[in-house]
Amino acid sequence: LPLRRSQSTFNHFVASTKLQPSSTPPVQKPDAKPFRLAVKDNIATEEFPTQCASGVLGQHASPFEATIVRQLRARGASVVGKTNMDEFGMGSHSVNSIHGPVRNPLAPPGEDVSAGGSSGGSAVAVALDDANIALGTDTGGSVRLPAAYTGIVGYKPSYGMLSRFGVVPYANSLDTVGLLARDVESIRQLVFDTKLYEEHDPSDPTSLSAETRQRCSKAAPAALPDLSQLTIGVPVEYNIDELDPAIRDAWAATASALESQGARIVPVSLPSTREALCAYYILAPAEASSNLAKYDGVRYGIRGPEGDAAGETLYSEARGAGFGAEVKRRILLGTYSLSSEAMDNYFIQAQKIRRLIQQDFDRVFKLDNPLYEPRQFDLSEMSADTALEDKQGPVQVDFLLSPTAPTYPPKLSDIMKRSSIDAYMNDVLTVPASLAGLPAVSVPVKIDQSHQFPTGLQLIAQYWDDRRLLALADKVV
Ligand code: GLN
Helix, strand or coil: CCCCCCCCCCCCEEECCCCCCCCCCCCCCCCCCCEEEEEECCECCCCCCCCCCCHHHCCCCCCCCCHHHHHHHHCCEEEEEEECCCHHHCCCCCCCCCCCCCECCCCCCCCCEECCCCCHHHHHHHHCCCCCEEEEEECCCCCHHHHHHHCCEEEECCCCCCCCCCECCCCCCCCEEEEEECCHHHHHHHHHHCCHHHCCCCCCCCCCCHHHHHHHHHHCCCCCCCHHHCEEEEEHHHCCCCCCHHHHHHHHHHHHHHHHCCCEEEEECCCCHHHHHHHHHHHHHHHHHHHHHHCCCCCCCCCCCCCCCCCCCHHHHHHHHHCCHHHHHHHHHHHHHCCCCCCHHHHHHHHHHHHHHHHHHHHHECCCCCCCCCCCCCHHHCCHHHHHHHHCCCCCECEEEEECCCCCCCEHHHHHHCCHHHHHHCCCCCHHHHHHCCCEEEEEECCCCCCCCCEEEEEEECCCCHHHHHHHHHHHC
């Protein structure tokens, strides 16, 4: 199938001409209200090709539709097109794409600036009002970061809430489907008023069962109380040296504004945050290297120019020609960290850090994580260390407030000059919530009117406290 690509100034759509209508139109919900939906190119649609901005899937059209697309069409969505992204979701600026980079529409004319990634095309489609809602995927920040850079709202739900069936996996234990919109309310309505959050998908093994959903929903308070009853934590480890001073100011000003409305603002410490980025960049490539093994020119993917009937070079040709440089780098990193000599030093250590990060969050949130059974009180486990920790016990908070990204969107020309490690740095504030599977949302705030770009601020909540998270986000915008 030839790629049907619409030329746009911002290069945010990769396909907007329909191949065919979906074979089984979903039964429309009685309360369905029509809206325009843009879909990231790693989410399967029948109407459009699904190519993950990769050469390796250059001829791929999915024979089925992702559950999330079917669910949203039942709620009134019509898909307006597939959006540009970093290949297989790997990147932070939507520049690692076979279609070329996405450009940020907030940049002054003549200046090419990052729209964030990897769901940059989805963010731009919403920012330009080509769509009311866009679907993205967020593995380590790919919905929140582009939302921050383009001045819109980006929501990453609790892991396991929205179905990933039909979403091309990057790192399964971290992948979530996220929503982008210009306001919080449209996301809140879609997820909660239309009861999307209740729907278990038997086709996705990580989709929470109906029973667990009920248990989690019982544990999470339904309504956001008055701000005077809320404690909001400001994680001190997120105040990194690399933070742009204007972003630090917007963060402080927003915290003060919430305080003046009655909320209690307290500094909290999440000590393992420092290790989060390193752990993420071991775990995500490890899972990716295994996921991408199937693009070998036989099961999936293009055949290389030589073909090769003997099969000696078939795989290497297909993979060598089909994947971009960043994807190859991740495959090599992941294959290495999973190899027998490196496993203990990298993969296992990163898993341990992931656990510590989850514990950090559980310690600071007032609500317990509903996924864990309550711990039995056991005197033999008590030591001087744990006693000390309990005595110095942290302040318990309802939500955490931080910036989404350490800087404003960089110029595309600067990104090309930098190393890929610089792009990894951008994820430093978004990966901790991903590693812990927690819900998080990026909202745009404009404090300093003279500044060219709005600042993206991130709110993080305890697992399954998504409803109150969005209600609070609505007060911050
Ligand atoms: N920038 C991160 C990465 O490249 C996050 C990507 C994502 O969330 N899909 O892994």
